[in-house]
Amino acid sequence: MLNQRSSFLSNIAVLGVICSSVGLGAFASSSVAAASESSQSQVSFTFGALVAKMKAQAQDAYVEPTSELPEALAALKYDGYRKIGYKRDRSKWKDTENFRVHAFHPGWLFKNPLKIHEVSEGAAQPFVFEAADFDYQDAELTASLSDVSFPGVAGFRLLNPLNVEGRMDELVAFLGASYFRALGAGNVYGLSARALAIDTASGKPEEFPNFTAFYLGKPVDGSDKVTVWAELDSPSVTGAYQFVFKPGQQTEVDVTAHLFFRSDVERLGIAPLTSMYLYGENDRVGFDDFRPEVHDSDGLKLRFANGKTAWRPLSNPDNLQLSFIGARSPVGFGLMQRDKDLENYQDLEARYDKRPSLWIEPLGDWGSGAVMLAEIPTDQEINDNVVAFWSPNEAVKAGDELSFHYKMYWGDEVGRSEQMLMPVVQTRSGKAGHSASEESSLTRKFVVDFDAELFAESGLDGEQLVRAKPFIENTALNGTVNFADVRYIEELGVYRVFLDVSRDDLEVPVELRLQLTDGEKAVSEEWLYQWGWSS
Structure with a gap:
């Protein structure tokens, strides 16, 4: 292939x-x-x-x-x-x-x-x-x-x-x-x-x-x-x-x-x-x-x-x-x-x-x-x-x-949604926990940035964007989300979501999903990701 x-x-x-x-x-x-x-x-x-x-x-x-x-x-x-x-x-x-x-x-x-x-x-x-x-x-x-x-x-x-x-x-x-x-x-x-x-x-x-x-x-x-x-x-x-x-x-x-x-x-x-x-x-x-x-x-x-x-x-x-x-x-x-x-x-x-x-x-x-x-x-x-x-x-x-x-x-990118949804601009991953945490193949941290420009067009200033912290809706099929948080980073103009995820079986992939909402309706794209399996 x-x-x-x-x-x-x-x-x-x-x-x-x-x-x-x-x-x-x-x-x-x-x-x-x-x-x-x-x-x-x-x-x-x-x-x-x-x-x-x-x-x-x-x-x-x-x-x-x-x-x-x-x-x-x-x-x-x-x-x-x-x-x-x-x-x-x-x-x-x-x-x-x-x-x-x-x-x-x-x-x-x-x-x-x-x-x-x-x-x-x-x-x-x-x-x-x-x-x-x-x-x-x-x-x-x-x-x-x-x-x-x-x-x-x-x-x-x-x-x-x-x-x-x-x-x-x-x-x-x-x-x-x-x-x-x-x-x-x-x-x-x-x-x-x-x-x-x-x-x-x-x-x-x-x-x-x-x-x-x-x-x-x-x-x-x-x-x-x-x-x-x-x-x-x-x-x-x-x-x-x-x-x-x-x-x-x-x-x-x-x-x-x-x-x-x-x-x-x-x-x-x-x-x-x-x-x-x-x-x-x-x-x-x-x-x-x-x-x-x-x-x-x-x-x-x-x-x-x-x-x-x-x-x-x-x-x-x-x-x-x-x-x-x-x-x-x-x-x-x-x-x-x-x-x-x-x-x-x-x-x-x-x-x-x-x-x-x-x-x-x-x-x-x-x-x-x-x-x-x-x-x-x-x-x-x-x-x-x-x-x-x-x-x-x-x-x-x-x-x-x-x-x-x-x-x-x-x-250049086409097919943008007619809705005012924040797009995903970066996805990163690394070991879960904090800098002193022990590394494990059964845990992983995912960091997802959403471009806050569209959300800011609603008229909210930087301080209001911090206070208007979106809700995180997330699931992990074949895994567990142990920690989830979202922060507004004014210098980068993004909402950054942190997820710590664990799994029980290395041979079963973990399907991840998250989306930001204002409590009622979506304000971002839905982020999908597969944390793959290891033989």
Whole structure:
């Protein structure tokens, strides 16, 4: 389940390996032949027809994709691949105002070429890419690939003047299985999304569905949106997806998914998110590193139909850690990078302070289920070790057809509650008791800070905030709260809660919950935390 996409995509962005536009059919060695092939392959296209195609495909047995790469492409190694960049003067859609398409080169890890089409005026035809589209930065490699026909590409990216008018910056990249990543204005790449998760952390091998073909809707001049359609295939499911991207401070993506199941699925994950959390202020034990924090995301945020907002700080546990937060048709959930202060990271290259948050807003009734959070132990920041998704309660059986509609928001934290609730800003932990207390693996102190700014907007001054000490509502499943207190710290502008918790069994995780109220209604987010088990 550990995934090294986090490091890879960041590295290729830095190294200039430019992604995007997966192609269909044999890539011709000359532009004349390419144009001829493209015109002859034009077919009508609608999303409805794509849905019908994938529904019919689910009736057939799954066929494992086979590599069709010529030997020169299949033989590419990391050292050669990392040098390859897409030439900006070879961009597709140079005749449009707001979007460009680039391709990821096939080869190295990406041996199964993808098919990509351009859709314009209701007709689809294959994009054609060739060696002349890429800068190899290596004369020998350039010569060896100059006459090679490409049967497809590894993935694609879309560019847009996201940050500066007139400058095309990366907006979204699709590369590998059903993974993709997008950016809001001012962000750098961080967490990823997937189309679907199957049997994640279920005790059986996880299945990774693949996007097998893409259809890119060519935007009309002046359009601020672009549509991507995709085919999904795996042993258990086929699917038809529609993504409508609207770039901005928070890039909005409207997602429609139609799924057709070939077989039973034990654990289905809808709108899965994948991120990296190495350590933060709550658990940096064991890391000899000058950087105070290292993570792409620092918490899971949830909003429920009853108006409640919850915050679950992420952790890097000693053992696989699963949390299930049940609700009927949640208002929203997502992995946030709430801490945006460079001083708290001290990393001038990775710029974790600029990593985006990703908020999922379900549309329509998703029924009963739970948001599942999986936290996987890791000792390296190259591994994606955090997964979150919505998992329906109802079992998925062979022959089932499911549809989901939701919006994604990529950028600085979104999904804030309409209520004036104090957000959690820091979580710390250490030995329970006082400085002279003996350390015990059966006791732990948790210190949680809530930003008091919103509470102060009620008109209370510092002295009144001290006297208006909120009530603490807390529980500890499989544990006992032995001490709880809250204090207003004017210098920091926070309410700080202290909890001393004990447990009887090291092999049973302790689920903690606390919230501040004014005696009647909530005045803070609900803080959730899992004090993990030890083997």
